[in-house]
Amino acid sequence: MxxxxxxxxxxxxxxxxAVSPLWETQEAVRTLGRPDRHGYHPNWLRRIREAARGLDLATLWLLMPRRGHSPDFLGPPPIGPAATFEEEIAGVRAADPEAAREDMARALADTPGALESARGRALLADPRRAVLELAGLMEAAWRALVEPEWPxxxxxxxxxxxxxxxxxxxxxxxxxxxxxxxxxxxxxxxxxxxxxxxxxxxxxxxxxxxxxxxxxxxxxxxxxxxxxxxxxxxxxxGLAGLWAEPGGEASRALVRLLGRGRAAVLAALTDPATTTALAHRLGLAPSSVSAHLTVLRDAGLLTSRRYGHQVLYERTPLGMALAAGD
Incomplete structure (x- = not known):
């Protein structure tokens, strides 16, 4: 479909x-409640663990069904190519309450049991207050989860x-x-x-x-x-290199596990790359790099995809975790 x-x-x-700090905040909140996404961000999850414990995100999660509608007013398309979080959250606070109520009702209907829950009923009973409450929760999530990592x-x-x-x-x-x-x-x-x-x-x-x-x-x-x-x-x-901060001990462990050549190829894939680019980066023969890539892909550590006339390789969540020493 x-x-x-x-x-x-x-x-x-x-x-x-466009780039949107508000959108990334919404999706960071969703990621915390989605274990299937955790493998992509293990280092981030460790760094924000304590800060996340101070947040009550249950109301936001109620409006984030696994499949179905999420309220557009909470994560709208960005208002410009480089809007700040402050500019975007001001737009959320200015949302029309009746339009927001309809938006929330659609999302709650896609979350089993949400419409009948106390939180769900409270959101729909007073949409003006709900808009301000949700904007406040989003701002708290931005400060705790995203702003420290925004650069x-x-x-x-x-x-x-x-x-x-x-x-x-x-x-x-x-x-x-x-x-x-x-x-x-x-x-x-x-x-x-x-x-x-x-x-x-x-x-x-x-x-x-x-x-x-x-x-x-x-x-x-x-x-x-x-x-x-x-x-x-x-x-x-380039997600593979975003959170990875491998240390010497982790690199040695990776060499022992995979062998020097395959470990070097996996570590070098900080962003999607072709066989030729990796061979140039590592100073290895393209045929050797190609062989290593095939083994790593077959082991579930890499995926490959065609990008125009090129084939790009990038790490899977398991490959990211191994490269980062997790």
Missing amino acids: PFRLYFGEDDLLRCRF RLRALLEADVAFHSRRLAEVGLGALLPELDRRMSWDGRTLTVDWAGEHGRELGGQGLVLMPSVFSWPDVISGFDPPWQPTVVYPAR
Whole structure:
């Protein structure tokens, strides 16, 4: 059941990239409640463990179903290419209470038992108060979970935008969209995202926001309803090197486990790379690197994907954990 976004001629000229600290905060909260995502961020989880214990995120989690609608007003498309968290959270606080109530009701309906819960009933009974309460919870989550790490997160997200902006100039939008993630396909007018959920929308001259995300990883997310600008959130490049801070002892242990050549290849994959790039980086023959990559991929430590005419390799969560000494 895919997402389908239908482009007109004007929409092709009105597409942009953006980065959103508010979105990363929402998805950091969701990640804490999603054990299936924990393997991508083990070092972050350790660093924020104490801070997270001081947060009561139950109300936010109630509005974050595993499948289904999440309130758009809590994580809307960014208002600009470089909006600050303060600017974005001000927009949340200014949300229309009745529109927010409808938004929350849809999310609660997709969370088993949420509509009948005391928290769910309280949110719908006084939406104006709920908007302010939720904005306060999001701000507390930003301060505790994301703001201390924002410089490194922002650097990775901006690097992704810079890379894909260059690709846009090289190959055009139609070729770029499927490169962002293998679950996207383009037929000349329609962007189809192969992911859970059913959604279709005419862009209607608004264009499209393309937004890399760290904490949404590995999901592709779309489905924003009017009046929000159509947006696709895709997994940011280079996640493997974001949290990894391997020390000497961990590196020696990795060599003992995998052998020197394979350990070197795994450690060098701090961001997605081709066989040729890795061979140049490590000073090894491409044939040797290719053999190591095949073994590491077959062992579940790497994945490979086609990116234009190249094949890129990147670490899986297990590969990230091993490289980081976890």
